């Protein structure tokens with residue numbers, strides 16, 4: 495892997511298009527690219543949803559409304575791009591928004607349209623644990639999504655984050671809120687699942703380094719995770735200790751969580767999904783043989799910084 499700062503200066507076509515550029519990860523990727531003076535096109539269905547917090551105070555060069563499910567709008571959205579990042583998510587299936595449709599078919603359509611438009615670099619955001627053979631339809635769709643993207647866009651780079659933490663995340667902040675108010679904290683199973691939470695800003699920096707051409711690489715998969723592996727029980731305990739909370743941790747069988755998540759998915763604001771329960775059944779840590787943040791020159795930060803932030807916001 496070589497550092498090639500000059501590649502960023504390619505004349506003419508230097509737009510990086512971020513599908514899902516208003517999301518939890520996507521808008522940080524946009525921010526990081528803008529801070530590297532890269533022209534960014536942010537694409538989503540609701541482009542003006544979030545404000546960006548850039549060092550330079552810039553907005554994306556272009557904020558485009560498009561739906562990844564609408565193949566006619568994809569071609570226009572990727573036209574003239576040097577690189578395209580797919581950071582679109584789907585956590586709960588509703589109507590035509592199925593895991594198959596979004597994470598496999600639409601990902602393939604976007605990769606194909608990017609190849610046809612002469613895009614040089616395609617980055618697919620997936621997740622650690624993605625497995626085309628999994629019995630979980632979410633995890634399987636993420637794994638198959640990686641395969642179809644690689645087939646449609648030879649040389650595509652897959653970035654698999656571990657569970658991401660940030661001030662507005664749905665994981666660490668939820669644990670922090672619950673350990674403060676609940677005298678008894680329900681664990682997923684015995685709480686033995688191993689996790690390696692990563693700071694969302696570190697993943698955004700990694701993606702921006704790949705998409706901006708700051709790093710060229712022959713590697714096709716990067717797994718981005720934090721510096722420390724915790725069991726789920728240790729993680730909850732660590733957060734509770736840092737927040738001086740005294741919740742008692744109690745094991746709850748996964749079968750119970752699956753029932754709770756199935757019911758929760760019918761609520762308008764979904765707080766727990768079946769795919770989250772599926773993901774919590776297996777360890778979510780990096781494979782030793784794949785490159786990650788370190789190979790991209792990023793020193794990953796632990797969750798302590800974040801819990802400290804949450805503590806001072808409360």
Ligand SMILES: NC(=O)c1ccc[n+]([C@@H]2O[C@H](COP(=O)([O-])OP(=O)(O)OC[C@H]3O[C@@H](n4cnc5c(N)ncnc54)[C@H](OP(=O)(O)O)[C@@H]3O)[C@@H](O)[C@H]2O)c1
Pocket residue numbers: 513514515516517518519520537538539540541543560561562563580581582583584619620621622654655656657658659
């Ligand atoms: N969050 C985590 O801890 C985590 C961990 C591992 C992997 N990941 C992966 O990282 C990626 C980003 O996740 P995230 O948590 O940042 O997601 P997110 O906050 O839900 O953001 C999703 C983005 O995609 C856009 N989007 C959704 N459906 C779309 C569609 N049909 N067409 C165009 N844009 C669409 C959303 O904007 P609109 O709704 O306005 O369109 C938003 O900008 C996903 O692949 C996710 O699976 C996340």
